[in-house]
Amino acid sequence: xxxxxxxxxxxxxxxxxxxxxxxxxxxxxxxxxxxxxxxxxxxxxxxxxxxxxxxxxxxxxxxxxxxxxxxxxxxxxxxxxxxxxxxxxxxxxxxxxxxxxxxxxxxxxxxxxxxxxxxxxxxxxxxxxxxxxxxxxxxxxxxxxxxxxxxxxxxxxxxxxxxxxxxxxxxxx
Amino acid sequence: xxxxxxxxxxxxxxxxxxxxxxxxxxxxxxxxxxxxxxxxxxxxxxxxxxxxxxxxxxxxxxxxxxxxxxxxxxxxxxxxxxxxxxxxxxxxxxxxxxxxxxxxxxxxxxxxxxxxxxxxxxxxxxx
Numbered sequence: 001x002x003x004x005x006x007x008x009x010x011x012x013x014x015x016x017x018x019x020x021x022x023x024x025x026x027x028x029x030x031x032x033x034x035x036x037x038x039x040x041x042x043x044x045x046x047x048x049x050x051x052x053x054x055x056x057x058x059x060x061x062x063x064x065x066x067x068x069x070x071x072x073x074x075x076x077x078x079x080x081x082x083x084x085x086x087x088x089x090x091x092x093x094x095x096x097x098x099x100x101x102x103x104x105x106x107x108x109x110x111x112x113x114x115x116x117x118x119x120x121x122x123x124x125x126x127x128x129x130x131x132x133x134x135x136x137x138x139x140x141x142x143x144x145x146x147x148x149x150x151x152x153x154x155x156x157x158x159x160x161x162x163x164x165x166x167x168x169x170x171x172x173x
Numbered sequence: 174x175x176x177x178x179x180x181x182x183x184x185x186x187x188x189x190x191x192x193x194x195x196x197x198x199x200x201x202x203x204x205x206x207x208x209x210x211x212x213x214x215x216x217x218x219x220x221x222x223x224x225x226x227x228x229x230x231x232x233x234x235x236x237x238x239x240x241x242x243x244x245x246x247x248x249x250x251x252x253x254x255x256x257x258x259x260x261x262x263x264x265x266x267x268x269x270x271x272x273x274x275x276x277x278x279x280x281x282x283x284x285x286x287x288x289x290x291x292x293x294x295x296x297x298x299x300x
Contacts, residue, residue: 028278082282083190094186097278 029098031082175200176298179222181207181239182255183231190281191226191255198287199294210234210242217243217250224298227271229256237266244270253297255279273297 026032084091178201182188188206195201201224205216209231217225225243229236236254243250254266257277266274273293280286 025278027282028280031282083193084186090186090189093184097184097186 025098030094032080175202176223177202177204177220179203179205179207179213179216179220179225181210181213181216181225181231181236182228183208184228187228187255187277187279190279194281194287194290198291208232210236210239213239214242217247221247223251224294225250225252226255227252229254229258229262229266237262237269240266240269240271251297251300253294272300 081091081094084094176199178195180188180191180195180203182191188208192203192206195203204220204222207213207216211234213225213227213236214234216222227236227240236256240252240254243252248270250270252271253273253275254263254271255275255277256262259276263274273296275290275293279290
């Protein structure tokens with residue numbers, strides 16, 4: 001199976017109950033209501049290199065690309081989080097907690113883990129407070145602020161960068 | 174006299190949420206905020222709080238190690254773990270002397286959670 005097909009399989013594995021779990025996570029952690037984007041409107045993430053920046057921005061203690069999900073948050077979203085009162089650092093910290101929780105959700109979802117295992121041939125990290133799967137991520141959560149609501153969906157690269165392909169090939173060996 | 178609380182969590186957001194809860198819902202005094210296990214130990218020695226809420230996954234020194242060191246020196250310390258880590262870590266912390274365990278996420282928007290959290294804190298303090 002080609003890598004592109006495997007990534008597609010991972011994408012498919014993230015359908016089902018996962019969006020509901022993510023919705024609950026946002027509700028429970030930040031008190032935010034979010035709505036799922038129609039899958040036909042999912043964005044295509046144009047590049048991979050933003051992950052490290054986002055991980056750091058979200059306050060995760062990752063030294064390298066250790067995020068499966070680097071979520072893209074717009075500045076508008078910061079203002080929607082109850083209790084943050086315009087404090088951007090506080091908002092980032094809260095969103096970091098959501099990402100931490102996401103790691104726990106993923107670690108408990110065998111379908112997603114199996115799909116990633118097939119993609120990367122690397123052992124998953126079953127650790128709730130680390131977001132899953134180092135260095136091989138090609139999937140990105142997308143949150144879109146629209147007025148008072150936040151939509152979310154999963155985006156996937158349509159192509160794989162040479163660097164990522166090398167990482168995937170290396171993990172296979 | 175209100176209880177004095179030390180909050181240890183590397184998430185500024187969660188620390189603020191817990192602080193607000195302790196002050197507004199419990200009428201406790203939050204006397205310190207720590208961001209890792211090292212700060213937890215130092216602040217405990219300095220402040221001798223009535224209650225510590227302790228996250229587990231933190232940089233530099235994790236919460237489990239901090240609980241161990243605090244309990245070795247202060248066996249009467251009242252520590253409640255507040256963490257997303259589940260499973261054996263929970264049991265290990267209780268073995269080390271933690272008196273309660275509350276799982277994240279902390280659902281402060283949910284009245285049932287708020288009541289449960291209050292009861293858990295009261296139980297820990299009466300332990």
